[in-house]
Every structure is written in C-alpha cells, then in structure tokens.
Amino acid sequence: MVTTRRDLFFEARTAIPERNAAFEARELLLRALSISKDEYYLRPSLPVTPEEEARFRALLARRLEGTPLAYLLGEWDFYGRTFTVTPDVLIPRPETEELVEEARCFLTGRENVLDLCTGSGCVGITLALELPELSMTLGDVSEPALAVARENARRYPAANVRILRDDALAPSEDRYDMIVCNPPYVALSDPLADEVARREPALALFGGEDGMDFFRAILRYRLSLLPSGGRIVFECGETQSRKVAHIMETFGARAIRIRTDLSGKGRIVSGERP
Ligand SMILES: C[S@@+](CC[C@H](N)C(=O)[O-])C[C@H]1O[C@@H](n2cnc3c(N)ncnc32)[C@H](O)[C@@H]1O
DSSP, rough: OOOOOHHHHHHHHHHHHSHHHHHHHHHHHHHHOOOHHHHHHHHHHHHHOHHHHHHHHHHHHHHTTOOOHHHHHHHEEEEEEEEEEOTSOOOOOOGGGHHHHHHHHOOOOOEEEESSSTTTTHHHHHHHHHHSSEEEEEESSHHHHHHOOOOOOOSSTTEEEEEEOOOSOOOOOOOSEEEEOOOOBBTTOOOOOOOHHHHHHHHHHBTTSSSOOOHHHHHHGGGGGSSOOOOEEEEHHHHHHHHHHHHHHHHHHEEEEEOOOSOOOEEEEEOOOO
16 A cells, blocks of 8 residues: 555654644654645655655654754744754744844834844844844853854845854853844743653753843843843743842843733843943
8 A cells, every 4th residue: 555645644643642743743754755735735646655654754753752853854933034943053933033023113224233142043133123223132052052043044145143152141242233132031940831841952951050140140240241221131030020120120230121921921132331
C-alpha cells in the first residue's frame, strides 16, 4: 500500500499532543518534503518517496520527544518576518512584538538604539527595518547567539545594523539614545513549562535569584549614559512589571510607563533618564 502526503499529515496530527497539532503536523510535513503549503493542498494524495517518509518520521520523532517545532524548522515568525532560530537562541515570542511597538512610540527615526540581550536579533532587526533611519546595535554576551543574529542580519540586510558582544551585567561606556531589552528574567523559583526549561538556552532564561538581576544591572550601569529624555524599554515577566517599575524609580528613572498586553498583563516597562 502506498503512503500519501495526507496519510503522513494525519498520522502526525494524531500523534502530536498539542492544541495546534494540525498546524505542527503540516509544518513538519512541508519541511520534510521541502514543499510549500500550496503544493501540499494542490496534491495531498501524492505518494511520498521512502526518503521523504524517513525524513518526516525522523522530524516527528524529535518533536514527540520534546524538541520545539521552531528548532526543528530552524526558523520562526516575528512581527511579520521569518527569523532563523537555533537552540542557541530563545524562540521569538508574540508578546515581544509589544516591546517593538512600545519602542516605536518613543522613536522619531534617527536615534542610536541598542537592542541588548538580542538573541536572534528579532527585536533590533525589526526596528531597524521598520525605521531605516535608526542606527541599531545588537548586543549579546553569547557568541553562538550573536552568530544567529548575524545570520538574521544577512537575511534582512539593513545598512543601519551593527552587532557586537556586550555584557548586560557589566559596566559600559557606550552611549545610546535608547536601550530596548528583553533580558533573561525567570526567577529560580518560577515554574517553567518543561519544553522551555529543557530545550531553550538557560542563558536566555534565568535572571538570578528573583529574576531581577538584569533590570538592576542595566539601570545601574546604563541609565546615566543616556541623554536626558533617553529611554530604556524592558520586557518582563507577567507578574514583574510593578517590581521593575519600582526598580526603575529607585535608580532615578522618570516618566515610567507600563504597557499591558491584550489580556491586561503588564509586560513592557519603560522609563527615561531625567
Ligand atoms: C530572553 S532572551 C531574549 C532574546 C531576544 N531579544 C528575544 O526577545 O527573542 C535573553 C538573551 O540575553 C542573552 N544574555 C544572557 N546573559 C547576558 C548578558 N550577561 N549580557 C548580554 N546578554 C545576555 C542571552 O544569550 C539571550 O540571547
């Protein structure tokens, strides 16, 4: 009996224990067969070759043992573009699109901006593409993450982007008009989904005992380097916004703003240098 594209799709949809199993099954199939969505829907009853079936089964097996779909596909969508991702970087999250939105509220277009803790570079590259007059710097302490950011900068070439190693926990002398940052902010005691804890880089997740180390260090070392009115825009965990706002106040920031997501949770906190 021949195995068709559709047979493989149904097999995976049944096996994957996720709410969006149909989406995941289709994405794995398209990847294994190297075909587009349109090609699949035009000819779902086409038989697959033994090689295609083997590739598909290998991908499905890795998905079922917990590898996130984004790492299997090697790319993930963010703010309407597709970014390269590897297990060296955090998978871009939809809530981080709010970080881009909030930064845009304060940018007029010609500022010198640092995306600190850049990971895949999705935040900074998006801002650089949306506002091509910006001077954008992407910084991360992880060389493997910087390699992914470089790959994404090649994927979306923009003249206004540079990439460098930058340790957010250390003093700095570099001056920017704005810092955007989605730092590691998970506290040691925070519960984490198994797939996140086991598969995404620990360096991208944990922000010290109470999850606040990066907020404190970045404010301590970098707020005073901004020009008056220059802003730091942070993403934080869904229960952390008040605490981050308080830390901002303690370090002397003013005009502090908490942006809530669609479910009313404060995820983005920003403040400016007086
Ligand atoms: C939560 S991820 C954010 C990635 C990306 N900006 C995003 O929003 O998808 C945090 C990033 O911080 C980086 N990181 C960890 N420690 C750091 C440090 N001391 N200095 C700079 N970056 C650091 C990690 O490598 C990781 O890429």
